[in-house]
Amino acid sequence: MASMQTECLHAARARLDRLWARGTEFLGCRYAIMGGAMSWLSEKHLVSAISNAGGFGVIACGAMSPAQLEEQIAGTQALTDKPFGVNLITMHPELNDLIRVSLDAKVGHIVLAGGIPPGPAIRAVKDGGAKLITFAPALALAKRFARLGSDAIVIEGSEAGGHIGPVSLTVLAQEILPHLRDVPIFVAGGLGRGEAILSYLEMGASGAQLGTRFAASVESIAHEKFKKFFVQAAARDAVPSVELDPRLPVIPVRGLVNEGTKKFLAHQAETRDKFLSGAITKEAAQLLIERFWAGALRRAVIEGDIETGSVMAGQSVGMVTHIQPVAEIIQELVDQAVKALAAREVV
Template sequence: MSDYPKTQDLMRRGAEFLGSDYAILCGAMSWVSERNLVAAISNGGGFGVIACGAMTPELLDAEIAGTKALTDRPFGVNLITMHPQLSELIAVCAKHGVGHVVLAGGIPPKGSVEAIKAFGAKVLVFAPTIALAKKLFRSGADALVIEGMEAGGHIGPVSTSVLAQEFLPALAEEHLVFVAGGIGRGEAIAGYLEMGAAGVQLGTRFACAAESIAHPDFKKAFFRANARDAVASVQVDARLPVIPVRALKNKGTEEFTAKQREVAGLLDSGVVAMGEAQLQIEHYWAGALRRAVIDGDVEAGSIMAGQSVGMVKQEEPVAEIIDGLMAEAEAALTRR
C-alpha cells in the first residue's frame, strides 16, 4: 500500500468508517461483485461489497464465508430492500458479524435498519432527495451514497455532479456522504473529496479487473466501448414504471423493450397484477445480466456498464487500479 497524504487526509473520515486504507467502495454489481473481486478490493486497500442481489440466504451464507477465506480485511454486503427474504439475509449477515450493510433499491422496510444495527453493523443507504436522506439519517443510517445517472445498472434521473452540488454542502459537514456514478479517474475523486465527500464508490472501473470472474467476452465488450455506448433503457408504458438500467447497447436492449410490451399486454388483460408485472421485469434483468457476465452472451445478455466504461481499456489487477486512482487524485491535489 502506497502513501498518498493529501488524498488520504481528505478521505480520513470515510476510511475510518469503513476500516479500509482508502475510502473507495466498490459498487455492488450482481454476478460480478462476488468473493474473488470483493476480497481483492479489500486486500488492495479499498472496500469490497458483496452483491447479494437475488441470492437465497444459503447462497449469501456461502458467499460471505468464501470471502472471509480470501481476506481478513473489512468488506460489506449489499442487500436489496425489496428482497422477499430480507430479514433472513440480515440474520445471515449477523451470523457472520458483517461490519457494514448497504441497503439499496428503495426505502428500507420498517425494522430493517434497527435489525442491522442490533448486531453492531454500520448501515449505508441511498437517497434521491436531501429530505429523504435526512429522514434516513434520523432513522439510524450511518452513511449515505449519492449515485448519479452516469452509473451502470439501475439509475436515477440526475447527474452525479448535480447531486454532489446539492447534497454535499447540505449534509457533508455532519454526515458521511459517498459519491458514485461515472467516476473513472482520480482527478474526479479529488474534486468530490474537496467538495466534502467522505469517499467515493466505483463499479465500472472494477468490473473487468483481473480478479473479476466476468466472462472474457463481457470484458472485451467493455474494452471496445465508449461513454456513448452505455445507454439507459426506455420505458414504453407509463402504467408500468420501470427503473431505467444503463447498459451497453446491443440486441438485449431491444429485447427488453419487447419484454416491456409483452408484460404491459399481460397487465392489460388482467393476467398479472402490477406487483407481479414489475417482478417479471426484475427477473428479466437478473437473467439477462447473468447471460452476459457468466455465459459471455454479449449479444442478447445485459452488459450493464456506467458511462466511465470508455476509461476501461484493459484487464488490470485490482491493486493497480486502486493505486492508479489514488496516484491521479494525489497528483491533482498537489497541482492545486
C-alpha cells in the same frame, strides 16, 4: 528538483489522506474507495481483491438465499482479513434472515439498498453492532436516513450502471454535500479517474464508490467476452433502458446497447399492442415486460452472451481501456488524485 517533486508528492498524499480520513476511518481501510455491489460480479473473488488492495469490497447479495450469502461471506473471509461489507436489497423476502447471517458472521458494514429500509431491519443492523449504509437520491431522503440511524450514505448519480435514478452525480453532489455533514457521504456514478474523486472529496464527500472499472478487472469472474465488451465500449454506448409507453412503465437500467436492447423495444411494442387490443390485461402486460430480462444479466456476465444478455455498465465504461488487476486500478486512482494535488503546489 527531484527531491522537491518527491516532497510535493508526499505532501499531496498526506493531503489526500486528510480529505478522505472520515471515509477511511468509517470503513476501516486504507483508501476510501468502495466497490459497487454488482449482481453476479461482486462475489468473494472481486470483493476480497478490492479489500486486499486497500479499498472496501462489498458483496452483492441480490437474490441469494441466506445459505448462499453465508457461503459467500465465509469464502470472502477466507481470502482477506480486511474489512468488507454486504449489500442487501430491502425488498428481499428473507431480509431479516440475511441480516442475521451477516451479523453472525461478524460483517461490520451492512448496506440496505433498493428502497427505504424498514424500521425492524434498521434496528436489527444497529442492535447487532454493524454500521448501516443506505442510498439516498435526494437531500430530503438523505437527512431522513441520517435521522433514522444510517451511519453513512451513498449518493449515486444516473451515470451509474444498473438500476439508476433520474439525477446526475454532478447535481446530487451540489444538492447534498454542502448541506449534510452529520454522516459520511460516499459519491457514486460515472467515476473513473482519481481527479474526479478528488473534486468530490473537496466538496465534502468522505469517499467514492466505483463499479464499472472493477467489473472489467482481472479478478472479476465475468466472462472474457463481457470484459472485452467493456474495453471496446465508449461512454455513449451505456444508455438507460427506454420506456415505450408510460402506461407500462420500465424501471430504468443503464447498460451497453446490443441486440437485446433492440429486442426489448420490439417486445414492448408487441406487448403494448396486445394490451390495447384487449388480448391481455394491463397486469399481464406489465409482467411480460418485467420478465423480458429475467436471467439476462447472468447470461451476459457468466455465460458471455453479450448479444442478447443484459450488459449493465456505467458511463465510466469509456475509461475502461484494458483489463487490469484491482490493485493496479486502485493505485492508478490514488496516483491521479495525488498528482492533481501536487501539480497545484508546483504551479
